[in-house]
Each structure stands twice: as C-alpha cells, then as structure tokens.
Amino acid sequence: MALKHKTPLLDELEKGRWPSFISDIKQMAEKKPMCEDLLGVMERSYEDKEGHWKHGGIVGVLGYGGGVIGRYCDRPDLFPNVAHFHTLRVNQPASKFYSTEQLRNVCELWERRGSGLTNMHGSTGDVILLGTTTDELEPVFYELTHNLNMDLGGSGSNLRTPSCCMGRARCEWSCLDTQAITYDLTNTFQDELHRPMFPYKFKFKTSGCPNDCVAAIARADCSIIGTWRDNIRIDQEAVRAYAAGEFAPNGNAHGTGATALDIQKEVCDLCPTRCIDWDGKNLKIWDENCTRCMHCINVMPRALRPGEDVGATILCGAKAPILEGAQLSSVIIPFIKMEEPYDEFKEFVEKMWDWWMDLGKNRERLGELIQRLGLREFLKAVELEPDPRMINTPRYNPYIFYDREDVPGGWEIDAVAFRKKHHA
Amino acid sequence: MALKHKTPLLDELEKGRWPSFISDIKQMAEKKPMCEDLLGVMERSYEDKEGHWKHGGIVGVLGYGGGVIGRYCDRPDLFPNVAHFHTLRVNQPASKFYSTEQLRNVCELWERRGSGLTNMHGSTGDVILLGTTTDELEPVFYELTHNLNMDLGGSGSNLRTPSCCMGRARCEWSCLDTQAITYDLTNTFQDELHRPMFPYKFKFKTSGCPNDCVAAIARADCSIIGTWRDNIRIDQEAVRAYAAGEFAPNGNAHGTGATALDIQKEVCDLCPTRCIDWDGKNLKIWDENCTRCMHCINVMPRALRPGEDVGATILCGAKAPILEGAQLSSVIIPFIKMEEPYDEFKEFVEKMWDWWMDLGKNRERLGELIQRLGLREFLKAVELEPDPRMINTPRYNPYIFYDREDVPGGWEIDAVAFRKKHHA
Amino acid sequence: MAFDPNDLMKDRITDIGPPHYEQFFPPVIKENYGKWKYHEILEPGVLVHVSETGAEVYTVRVGGCRLMSVEIIREICDIADKHCEGFVRWTTRNNVEFMVDNKAKLQPLIDDLKGRKFAGGSNKFPIGGTGAGVTNIVHTQGWLHCHTPAIDASGIVKSVLDELYDDFCGMRLPAQVRISLACCLNMCGAVHCSDIAILGVHRKPPFVEHERISKVCEVPLAIAACPTAAIKPSKEGELKTVAVNNDRCMFCGNCYTMCPAMPLANADGDGIALWVGGKVSNSRCAPKFSKLAVPYIPNEPPRWPTTVKTIKKIVDLYASDANRYERIGEWIERIGWEKFFEKAELEFRHEHIDDYRLAMTTWRTTTQFKW
C-alpha cells in the first residue's frame, strides 16, 4: 500500500543485510498515520540534513517531574500527525528479561495509545515508548500502573533509571546480585526518581565484575562494580587442559575452537601486574599483586574463577562531556559488602546526595562538584578516610592545603615578635 | 683561633664523613670578617629556625638588568659585616671545564673584593660569587671583563645563562656539539641575557642525548636534546661478548665487573617498544619502532651506538611550579639539524620570543602562555605544522575549535531561511 | 475501574517501580541463578553457559535495530513462545537474546531466526555480536526524535553495520570492537569510551533570535551553559539579549539545549567526528577515553559513504595489525599514535591537539617517539 509521503532517500536504508528500521517503521505506517508522517519528517531531514524537532517544554504526568520527554515537530503544517511526538520512559525490569506476555501487553497498549514505535532500550536502560500526543500521557500512565504493573523511569534533574548487567542470572563471574541491588535501589529511591530534587541528573549502574558489561564506570555518577578480596580460585586440572588444547581459549571468543593455549604468552605476559607464574604444570597466582582485572579469568573461564569473599568497589563521578568534559568514575569505596538491605551503602548514598544537593550548582553533576571542591572535601562529607587506592598517583604539585589544626599556633603569626626577630 | 660568634649548632655539621661546608667557611672566617658574621647569621637561623635575609631591591652593574642578586641581612645590628651580602652570577664556560689558572684568578679576585665564598655552581649553571657589598659590584665587574675575560650571567626577566652536558668532550653518545651550541647561543643573545625584555625568565639547556644529563627537559623553557634519525649502530661481536660475560654490563654501573649479561631480560624486555630481538647470536633492532630511549645503548656501550644522522629534538615549556604548576618541556620540533650557524634554530627562537613578548603577561613563562593560549596558537606563531609526535594522545574532549575557513558559509547562518525551514 | 480524565487522582497508583525481574527469568535461569560455572561460544552469536548443577542454557544473540515497532516485538514474542517457553531478553547493547535449556532446541531456533526477512530484504535477526567481533552499535535518537542532533543516528548505524555485517556475524578480530554513536556532544551513551565512536558535531556558532530569547529562555541559564564563557549579556536596542563571541565558541550546543532561541544546527556546518581507542572494561588495562581520529566528515545521507569507508578501513587495519586480546586503544598505544595516523592514512591536524582544560596532560613530554 502506498504511503502518504514519498521516501526515496529512506528507501535506500531498506537495502543491505542489517535489519532495516525503515522497513520496520513502514510495517507500522500501514496502520498508523503517526508513523506515516514520521517517515515524512525523516525523509525531509535526509533531504536538508537538519532535524525537524523542537524543544519539549514541560509535559508529563501529574505528580511526576520526569519520565516524559516532550517533543514537537517544527513543521506541523506538513506533518500534522507528529505535531506532538512525546516519549515516555518506562522503567525496565532489571537486566531486561521479559515474558512474552508482558511484552505483548506493552505492545497492545502502545499500538492503541501511541505510535507503536519503541526503543528497546534507551541508553540509560528504559523501555522507550516513542511518540504520542499530550492527551495520551495520563491514560498511558494509568494503564501502565494499573494493568501492566509498570512505572515511569527518570528524566530531568532526578535520579535516573538504574540499570545493571545480567550478573548471576547467566554469568559465572558475577560477584554481586546485580538485579537485586538495582531493584532495591530503584524502589528505595522512587521519590528521587520521580520528583526533581537534585542539581542535575544522577545515575546508578551495577556490573557484577570488573568487565563492567553495563559500562557503569563510564556512564554512572555512582558505579557499583563487583570484585573480591580473597584469592582467584584455580582448577589446576583445567589449566593443564587449556595448555593441552582440550578447551577453547577465552570461551572461544576467537572462534578457534579447542586449541592449545600458550599460557605464558596469552595469560602471564598480559597480566597487568605480571603476578602469574606458569611452569607448564601448575599456575601460581600471587594474589597480593593481583589487581583483579579479570583477564586470566576471561581467558580460562573453565579453570579460574573470582574469589568467594565478594563485594563491590564503589566509584563516583562518571559523565558525558557537558559541561566540564567527560569523566570516568573514580574509586571512592575500594570494597564494600553488598548484602540486603544494603544499609551501609545507602547511608553512603544519603551523605553523598546531601553534600551534592547542599553545594552543587544548577546542572552541576556530582563528578563536576568533586572536581570543583576537591576529592578531599567529598571524602569528608561521606566520612571516609583517604586511601591510596583512590588515586593513581599522589599529588605532584606542591600546593598543599595543610590543616590549621596540625600547625602549632594555627594560622597566626605574631607580627610584633616577628619584626623583633627580623628587622624590616 | 676563636671566631667572633659561638656556633655550637653549626659545629655539629663539622662531624660525619661528607665534606663539611661549615669547616670550609671557618677556614675563610679566619681571614674574612664577612664569613665570621655569616656563620653568626647561620647559627642564629639554626636557633630560631627562620632565615635572616631580606629582599634584594635593585642592585646591579651599570647597563645590565641582571647578573646580581641583592641581599641584605635583617639583623645588621648583630651582623654588620653581612649587612650587604650581594651575589654575582658569573657565566660559566660551557660544560664547566677550567684551567687552574682561570680558577686561581677568580679566587684571587673574590678573596680581595668579596666574601671568598662561592657556589660551584648555581642550579642554572653560573659560577656564583656569594656575598659582597654594593660598592664592590662595579670593580668586580670591571676586573671580570678586563682581566678574567668573564662576564655576568642572567637573572631577572632575562635570558638565563645557558648550560649543557659535557657532550662530545667526554661522552661517546653525544649527538650534538653541546658546548658549541651553548657558546653560540650565549653570545648571540648577550643582549637578551643582560637586559630585561621578556615577560619573565627564559632558559636554554642542551643535552647531547636522551639521557639528558643536564636535566634540560625539566628545567629549560627551551630544551635542546640530541637524537638521531637513522639506525642504532650494532657491533654484533661485542653483543656476543656481553652475553659471554667478557664485558661489564651498563659500563659497570652496578659494580658487577665483567659478567654474563642476560640480554633478553635486561635489554630486550626493558626496551619500551620491545623492538629488539636476540636469538643468542645476533641482536636485531627494529629501528622503525625504536623511540631512541637509550636503554639498550646504556646497557651495552661497547656494542651499541646512536645512529649517525644526528640532530636535536626541541622541546619547550619546562618550569618550576610557580605559578601554574610545574611543567616538563613538550616536543615542538621532533628533529632539527644543529649545525653552525644554527640559522634555522635561531629563526625559530626569534618567532617564539616575538610571540611570547607580544602576548605573555608579566611573570608568565613560555610554558604557561602555551597552556593559556593552546599549543595550536604557539605552532601557528612559530610556523610549524601539527605532528602527532608533539602529543601523547589526541584530544579526548569534543570541544573542537573548527576553522571558520573550512566551513561553507563560515560562521553565518541565514536566520530567515532557517525559520522558513524550521518554524519556531 | 477505567481511566477517568476528569479525576486523575481516582485510585491513582504511583511509585510502584519496575516489575520484579525474577518473574521474567526462564526456568533454567531461575534454577541456576548464581550457579553458573563457565560458558563457551559455540559459534558466533551462540553461547552455552553450564551450571554447577549440570544444567545448560543455550543463548542465541541477534542484532536488533533498537528502534522497534510493536510488530517486530510481537514477532520476537512469537519466536520466544515457540522455542523459549515464552521468555526473552535484551542485552546492554540492544541485542536480543533467545535462550533454550537444551541443545536439541537450538538448531530449530537458529533456523527459524535465519529465515526471517523484512519486506525490503534485510535480515530481521542476524545472529552474532559475541566474542572478538563487532557487536551492535549503541546509539541515540538523531533526526528521528531529538531536537539537538547534528546527525541522524539509526540511518548511520544501519549503513555502518551493513558494511561490518560479517564482523557482527564473525569473530576474526583481535578482541571485541565496541562502536557507539551519539548525535550531539551530549553523548547519550558511552561513546566517550568506545573502541570507535561516531559523534555528531556542529561547526557554526549559534545565532541569537533577539526578539524571542527573553520570552522563551532563562537568559542567565543560557549564559551559564557555555563551557568557554563565549556568551555575554547584551542589548539590541531595547531588547535584553545575549551576544556570542564566535571566536570562543566550540560548537557544543549546550546553549541551545538551554535556549531554543540560539539554534546552531546547519546542513553545511554539521557532520561527523570519529573517535577511536576507548574502552570500558578493566581487563588488562584501565578504562580509556576515545581519542579524536577524524575531526570532520560531512553528513552524507542516506548511506554516509565516507564515514562507512573510514570505519571499515580502521577495523581492517586493526584486524591485520593488532595482537590477540589487544583492544583498539591498547593496539594504538603499543604502536604509537604517530604510527596509527600513518598506517590509517589519516591526516593529523590541529583539531587533534587538545586545547581544553587538561590539554597540557596530552602533550608529549619526552624525546621518545617513532619516525
């Protein structure tokens, strides 16, 4: 069936082997005028190489300060069906497993009340319901909460929807119950998630191990990353089997199949601290020098496993460039046990937020505030002692703010006595 | 003979095996009241843990803006003979070789007209004549220039006294005539050295190779460091001799004497780019990956030598912390031939100084100006093309200042046309 | 009890949070939660995880365009109902994972997935995205929904993945290659730490709509928004407005984010910057930012040929030049940036030299470099 707008440029994107989002939208367009006009707007953008959406303004659902991104077309005259094209962010279930029943319900609702288009998923982790009109926002929210047992995720100067890697659900390396942590934090902090009270957005992300499959260290104001304090567990039999070529190295990530692994070259020599010895029979790991980078475990998953005294390293401050440049999270708590109800961690979070809400400027991310006031001030606020694990290197500039308390007589110099000793 | 002031604290510094500067000063004190009072001031400082010297004020010799550091005691009442205690900086001969005749003349002059105390040498490289009175400054200068064929070095916002390593005089690795360069620059730029015309001090230092024995990269606004473009010269016979233990490794720097060198472990594995192969018979260096760090040459001086296509890498901006924090010099000219009369290099220097004098703030070192305005602006000023060798890594922040010329239509956006396309 | 537009508070439900994850676990996942012992990739896109209990779960990962209609989601549900006891999951990079608890169920699932194509001819469910290959490109909205993009998102991703299709379905590379796209400097997504990042950039400073600005913007916020302090308050006749110092503008667009009366999107100005060498994992070396490789490539809809060609060239160079386990950033640091630009035949320009706050830390303060 012929669509309302010709899309010769977009049609080029139906070619090729990778799934075509244009083909997919066209399926919808046959039923949804909104999608017909969306294709029209897109084709228009492809022609003049500029987007055709305007700022959102404040649209949302009653009592929530986030979860909806307003969007209006700048050519409603040509594309009336997308004059409004608002987005809802629906909080995904932790680690994104679904029953088809749940998904079908979402589809039914969204075809009826929205564009029928989604993002599975948004970069933060939400289910993105892409495009509807203002009057549909409340009904969609009503049905989500009443019929689908779902709620909106975050946007604006709120806590954003926490997300995590699949962790123990399907990974042998997870040092954390990533889903449990994510579910608990999301529910504990519903108020922060739905009602703006922060200087700017705040994100939690939880990865079960240092491989960091949810990119927490790069994208979360507070990154929770699984680790361990004891020794890597070694199955020497299995190590020898890798050497003998009975297993595929690196979980066959290189498609080599079972083939002899050069343990010295591919494991020992690539260990960042060179703390592994391999004598051809036994593998010796000097755990006191291990930095738990995961490499040896990644290469020999059937022989090596993380230790059993597990917990998390808490790092803070990651963010995209705006305003002060991109940041990765920095170590704040080298090790913390993460067991329900996570009281110790939550107390840390409250102190962190109090400090940030107290001193943060408008649109200043936590990481930027730490930059501005210094890591030392942050540590004071969250009541943590300085630890060399928090830094790559001690300061090299001599501009030291010594504590007044440590100096006999504090900051006072007796001017008169000084000039008695030292004539001007 | 008993000295004027008791010095029980300083006397403690006559003990021990390392040469005692106190014992030395005492030798002078027997002849020089100035040194007697100097010991008195020092003892006083040792008692109250504070210095007893005041700011210099402007003292100097006629027509020069530098070379003398004025110094006054803050207790002339107690130590009248050091009420004035000014210092002259005398430009050392490059790499600090002396004839005893020259030295004896300096001694004779300085015993007669000064304290008889010196620093051999100051950190910048000068012969420091430590302590005299204002009225002696001109006579000392007169005798230096007329009788000793010597001149003052730099101080203040001048070019400072250039210095260098011993280079080809007694080192097999020098890729430069370090003394010739230093002598030429010092004489070419006498005016800049003696008359303040810069925003702040400026230093040249020249090392013959990347070992950088004059610490040029850490202490010079313009660091001239010898290097080569062709291949390391290898004497395979000698390499085998090192392996066989016929020579002492590392020029016997470890006092091991002649002993078998584990070339794989101590040379190949420590090469920063791992570009050396040793098969037990022959040493193969993949020079295209060599970064000329000197390590292998240092370890096997009898077998390896720098290449023959020699020149210098020019790095700029090193300085101590004040004001913006310490800096090391950064690569500005990866390679330049350094042959008399050094015209290409001097043209670079003139462009660099013009830019700095033009835009530098008061007390802003070159390195700080480059920081403030950006390496790009500096490269434009000295007419050099950007080269990846100037950086460790390209930018990671996306805040790029694109060139207006590269953008069709420059910086203009037709507001009317825009709003025709995009309704507000 | 149905929705009543006139009484929103009527038995309103709020703050219930997301549904509990566990109800969505397939039985084999629930039973073996925390018991997994090891895994292996049987073939590209197909994983087996073995439990201490002896149980196994077979995962087939397929690339999805993350923009999905309810039609395709329903098709995914049909497949999951047919083969996977009605469960399915999405990965953190927007791939879809179908899981079966027994090897016998694997081949039928794979065959089913391979058979499905869109009307236009493209595959609906390419199998891959595992191990030492290219996986799905994390991306953002682009011209499809956002108001600040300098480029499209989905169309570029489609064009690039068509070219890299074999690397999505294969594992020939030295290590994983994670490609991300963000359509403006806000960088929604971890593009700042990707092996290869595609970033939308503006190159014209915003123009100021003096008549509108005080009506539609909080002028002080717009001024504060500028990282380089290029925006100053000013007056046009009687109008309170702002003036932009074009020489200090680096086109970040943050002012436009705060103020619709300062647009900077422009067909001639906008385009793509390519970044390389970032990573997130702590494996072997610390996480790294991506560094600038190509400052600017014009927007070339509908298929962005120059961008596609350049990325393909970098991936192939990496494939042939790097050691096993070396991510792109580790490889470049080993050979040196000077060698990278030489081998990749990319021009090194002033744009590559950092000039923002920490610029000094990127300069080369050693005589060590390669010819």
Place this chain on the structure above:
Amino acid sequence: MAFDPNDLMKDRITDIGPPHYEQFFPPVIKENYGKWKYHEILEPGVLVHVSETGAEVYTVRVGGCRLMSVEIIREICDIADKHCEGFVRWTTRNNVEFMVDNKAKLQPLIDDLKGRKFAGGSNKFPIGGTGAGVTNIVHTQGWLHCHTPAIDASGIVKSVLDELYDDFCGMRLPAQVRISLACCLNMCGAVHCSDIAILGVHRKPPFVEHERISKVCEVPLAIAACPTAAIKPSKEGELKTVAVNNDRCMFCGNCYTMCPAMPLANADGDGIALWVGGKVSNSRCAPKFSKLAVPYIPNEPPRWPTTVKTIKKIVDLYASDANRYERIGEWIERIGWEKFFEKAELEFRHEHIDDYRLAMTTWRTTTQFKW
C-alpha cells in the same frame, strides 16, 4: 688601566659572554673530542673513557659541597696542577672531576684525594657519585643566602649525605638515585623530577603589614601573584592594603616573593615535604614528576634526624625491593602506590590527594588496585 669609580664608562667592556670552553679542555679531551667510543666505571667514582684513537681518559669524580670557599678551590687547583696538567671540571650535579690521560697517574691521584680532610674531620674529596648509587644532592641557598626559604639547604644536604655516604661511594642500588633539595616552592633546581626531593614548605598564611605594604610593594603584582586568588584588595581605615583569604592559601610564598610586607616564614609552620619517584632521563620510560611521599616533617636543626631517617628508609627499601635498572618511580609504579605506602610504613593522608588544577587526572578511574 685600572678601575675608575668616577668614570664607569671608561673603556667599559660588556657583553663579551663566557670564556671559550675549548681553552679549558685538557689535551686528551681536546684531541679526542667527539671520538669517544665507550666508557667503563672501574670502581665507584672512577671512570675510563676510551677513544677511537685508542687514547684513554681516566676520571675521578669527587663529591663537593657546592658551597666552596676560595681556599678549597685553590686546593682543588693544587691537585689538578699536580696530577691533571692543570685542568679540572665540575659536573651538572656539582661534583668535581679530575682527569688523567694514563692509568699510571690514576692511583697517585686517588691516594692524594683520599688523604685530604677538613679540620673538623670530614673528608674533603669523597670519591664516588657514579653508576647505580646516590650522587651529589643538587640544592639551593636556604638560610645561607635567600630570603624566601622555609628550610636550610646545605645543612640538610650534609646530614643526609653523611647517612648515605656509603651509597655515594658505592653502587649497590638498582639504578641511579638522584636526590635534590629546594628550600621553597620556587624549586630552584630540578627537584620536581627527582628520585627523592626534599622541599621546604610553609604552613602559615602570610600576615600583611598594612602600614608598609603600599610603600614597599606594587600591590597589584602581589594580588596577581596568588595562584589560588586568595589575595584581594582591601582597606584598613585609610590604608590601601590587601586581605588574605586564609582558607584559599596553600602557602606557596609567591606573594612574599613579590611583596616583602607579606612574610610567612615561621618556625612552627615551616618544615620539609618529601617527594619521590621523579626522573629526567628518557631511558626506558618518559620523564616523571616526583610525587608527594611525606607531607610534613618539622625543621630539626642541626641534623634533621627525622628527614634523614625517612630518606634512608626509602632508599634501603628501594634497594631491597626494586629490579635492576628500575628507578624509584618505575619501581613504585610497578608495585603500586598502595604497596609503596604500606612497605615504606608511611601514612597516607588527605594531603597526598591532589586538589589543584589537574587533580582529576590523578584519581583512580579503574577497579584495578591491590589489597
């Protein structure tokens, strides 16, 4: 023609520059300039350099206190006349080098040097400072001549080198250890890139002499001098003066350098900070800055026992723990700072955490660290 105080311009000579170096080369140096083939350290402090011509030069390096009276310089001349054809040189680290062109002349020279002692009993010419040992400590003026020091220089150097004397005269260490001292943050000398740096620090903010300041200082320069903008113009009654925000002061002393009416030297405040792990050479790794090891040690004249003990401990730990060729900084980076503080039994305090402009680049942005 003698000096005439009443006519300074009379046949005045200026801008002649330094004497030409070549006239001061001993014959063997002049003849073999640029021809040297290799060298060897025969014993600590004694080097031989062999020329392509077959010529040899034997060098005996002796540690000097760089503060030298004309008396000791004349003694050096006597020795050089007796053994070295009347030539001698100083190194870039203030050691003295006596050179002879033939092995037979070596032992007499060495014996002569070893015999000479000061009245107080210390050696005048300790032989050493070569290879993998401790060489002379580069230092500055301290209480002997400068007006801004927080510590003495020569006395601390003497105390430390008495303790490390055997390492000056030996080569037991993994690599060279270069120790430097600067008596204030101006850091005259390369102390910011030393294996071990001894730095004089103040800990009290300057006090302002309101009556004097406008007379003796250019107030705007004093204000501009402050890196942290802690100094602001103010008024005391009628007097134009400045006020220091003590909370922003980090005691750099730069204001006092510019303005004598802002003294900050104080017996209770001043003392020593120790820094470790810097290097200058490009050998193996790039040059490195020294990093803070001990934030503060009180001034303890006349022998500074705590400083001496701490340095000795670090050197001994390094000697026992590092690999051959590893400079202190290379060793610490291999074992990690957390291990360094643990092994050296040094307290890690907030002062160690950078909070100046580039602070962010020193934070640990990875989960990699040691227990």
